[in-house]
Amino acid sequence: MPPKKPGLSEPELFRMLLTNMIDLRHPLVKLAGEIDWARFDTAWGKFYHEKKGRPGLPTRLMAGLHFLKHMEGLSDEEVCARWVENPYWQYFCGEEYFRHRLVLDRSSMSRWRGRIGPEAxxxxxxxxxxxxxxxxxxxxxxxxxxxxxxxxxxxxxAHPTDAHLLLRAMEHLNRLAKKHGLKLRQSFLRLGRETRREVARLIHGKGHKQAMRHLRKLRTWLGRLERDVGRKTEGNADLTEACARTLELAEKVRTQKPKDQNKVYALHAPExxxxxxxxxxxxxxxxxxxxxxxxxxxxxxxxxxxxxxxxxxxxxxxxxxxxxxxxxxxxxxxxxxxxxxxxxxxxxxxxxxxxxxxxxxxxxxxxxxxxxxxxxxxxxxxxxxxxxxxxxxxxxxxxxxxxxxxxxxxxxxxxxxxxxxxxxxxxxxxxxxxxxxxxxxxx
CATH class of the missing domain: 3.30.420 (Nucleotidyltransferase; domain 5)
Structure with a gap:
């Protein structure tokens, strides 16, 4: 449902008005008065269904939090934590009374950004x-x-190296198998971590050939994991579809060459x-x-x-x-x-x-x-x-x-x-x- 439009509520005896706590000449207060907050409600109202779901969070609150987040260069967690402590930030986001608790979950900021989209x-x-x-x-x-x-x-x-990406692909496949209850013949995680350390120790010194042998071992173990997961999901359409993307990325990491185009540099961010x-x-x-x-x-x-x-x-x-x-x-x-x-x-x-x-x-x-x-x-x-x-x-x-x-x-x-x-x-x-x-x- 669309967010509730803020309005003046009845005065409360045991809650402190923000206008009595802050300096109304503060630049952030002046800036809050200059912004046309109703413009956002009008433009973004189309992203909410009129009757389905519970009422959305106030548009001024969400837009104000994102303004403050990028003004100060903070993460979602940090801006939410500081919002509770800062009466000027609460006034900027449209609150009347000082709040001692956050009125939203941090994940609401992620969902709100995805709902509105970059163009809007x-x-x-x-x-x-x-x-x-x-x-x-x-x-x-x-x-x-x-x-x-x-x-x-x-x-x-993280800075992408061959050993790092191969180990991350092995970890993603093991995590996927555990999530879907697949029992693998061998995880190769302990061997992979030890081999990755050896590659980092030898790759830039006289042991370059030995480091390349360790890299070949990592590729071999990753290929075994891919085939093992493929065998366990064969014949199950749902499992095959759930594992297809991870298997595709793992195979790309295993086979990509230094001069290839469209390489994978991070398993969690292939873009x-x-x-x-x-x-x-x-x-x-x-x-x-x-x-x-x-x-x-x-x-x-x-x-x-x-x-x-x-x-x-x-x-x-x-x-x-x-x-x-x-x-x-x-x-x-x-x-x-x-x-x-x-x-x-x-x-x-x-x-x-x-x-x-x-x-x-x-x-x-x-x-x-x-x-x-x-x-x-x-x-x-x-x-x-x-x-x-x-x-x-x-x-x-x-x-x-x-x-x-x-x-x-x-x-x-x-x-x-x-x-x-x-x-x-x-x-x-x-x-x-x-x-x-x-x-x-x-x-």
């Missing part, structure tokens, strides 16, 4: 941009000129891709390519993120430009007149009305375009903030849909941090003349 969650970015324009932190004309770049949204996976970045400290990153678009001009409140999307399949940067411009125009409702990109976007083939300028392009005579092209590098620190302050560096959400959802929420969290700083600066500018009046002139 773009409304969170659109609302942060609307608030920025209304408060003066962002000029609407700044959305017409954007800077575009790509980065890697890394997944929360992870290996992306070469050319960095001296990190040659390869494991996750999904992500495109980001920010304002080219530095607004009063900082550079806001206008769009962000995950790009599975590791496409060429130039082929993603049209889709990124379309997302920015869909979120902001403003046509993009100029887009600035680095050399990786050469040969983009964009056929829209947007003018695209690439770094180091010669023959540009306009001083305005030259200045804005020099501003292209300013997107790099924004990417750094999304990884250090946000949750773009290690994504824990499941599957390709989790990658897309996390990218949207990271962008919304970055804009919320800028808005909070902007409102704090405005409040400080308003209060300073009153708190520190100019002294009387000396006679």
């Amino acid at each position: 969650l773009e409304l969170l970015i659109a609302e942060t941009l609307r608030v920025a324009m209304a408060s003066g932190a962002l000029n609407p004309q700044a959305c017409e000129r954007i800077t575009v770049d790509t980065t890697v949204q890394t997944k929360a996976v 992870v891709e290996c992306i070469a970045k050319g960095k001296a400290r990190t040659r390869f990153e494991f996750g999904v390519k992500t495109s980001i678009a920010v304002t080219n001009d530095r607004a009063k409140g900082g550079q806001f993120i206008l769009g962000m999307q995950a790009l599975p399949g590791n496409p060429y940067d130039g082929h993603t430009l049209t889709g990124q411009i379309a997302q920015v125009e869909r979120i902001t409702g403003i046509a993009v007149s100029r887009a600035y990109a680095d050399l990786g976007y050469r040969g983009h083939g964009h056929k829209g009305e947007t003018e695209v300028y690439i770094s180091r392009t010669r023959g540009i005579t306009s001083p305005t375009i030259k200045r804005e092209l020099r501003r292209r590098n300013a997107i790099e620190p924004i990417i750094g903030h999304t990884k250090m302050d946000g949750l773009l560096e290690r994504n824990h959400l499941k599957g390709a849909a989790g990658d897309a959802i996390n990218a949207i929420l990271v962008a919304a969290g970055h804009n919320m941090r800028l808005l909070l700083a902007w409102l704090a600066a405005l409040l400080c500018a308003l209060l300073n003349p009153w708190l520190n009046p100019d002294p009387l002139p000396a006679r």
Whole structure:
């Protein structure tokens, strides 16, 4: 059923009103008053059935928790724990009275994200941009000129090595057999763990040939496990279907070669891709390519993120430009007149009305375009903030849909941090003349 719309309840004698506990001039309180929470109820009401099921959790509560989660770069467990302790966070999420217990289960956040989906969650970015324009932190004309770049949204996976993946495949098969009550001839877990340690000890030294022999043993044991599970499930259609995906991944891990394409780098996240970045400290990153678009001009409140999307399949940067411009125009409702990109976007083939300028392009005579092209590098620190302050560096959400959802929420969290700083600066500018009046002139 749709979430219950919040309304003023009857005053209670033994519960403390949040408005009596907090400073109503706090930037987070001001920001809560600027956001149009009813907009979310209207847009996301279609995801609930009118009569079936129990009433959903308040939309303001769920949207507010995700805003706070990505503002502070916290996990679901951490944001729920801090929500109980922080009266400002409870007020931001629409509570009237201070609550001593959490009103939801942590898993409700995961189910809510999956229900809404990445496309509908773009409304969170659109609302942060609307608030920025209304408060003066962002000029609407700044959305017409954007800077575009790509980065890697890394997944929360261990560094993939052959020995590690082979052992994980053996563990997954044993876990699957235990779940369905299959009695295996031999688990190979003790031997596999010992052999994995030997491979790690020998692979980078003089014992490389011996390490390769241990790897061949791991592959042999994994093949035995696969055949044993296949024999035990043969003739049972339900068991065969339940074990098919795990057996397929295990077989792929066992047979894949170093130069193969579409390799498996994590059993629990097979969508992870290996992306070469050319960095001296990190040659390869494991996750999904992500495109980001920010304002080219530095607004009063900082550079806001206008769009962000995950790009599975590791496409060429130039082929993603049209889709990124379309997302920015869909979120902001403003046509993009100029887009600035680095050399990786050469040969983009964009056929829209947007003018695209690439770094180091010669023959540009306009001083305005030259200045804005020099501003292209300013997107790099924004990417750094999304990884250090946000949750773009290690994504824990499941599957390709989790990658897309996390990218949207990271962008919304970055804009919320800028808005909070902007409102704090405005409040400080308003209060300073009153708190520190100019002294009387000396006679």
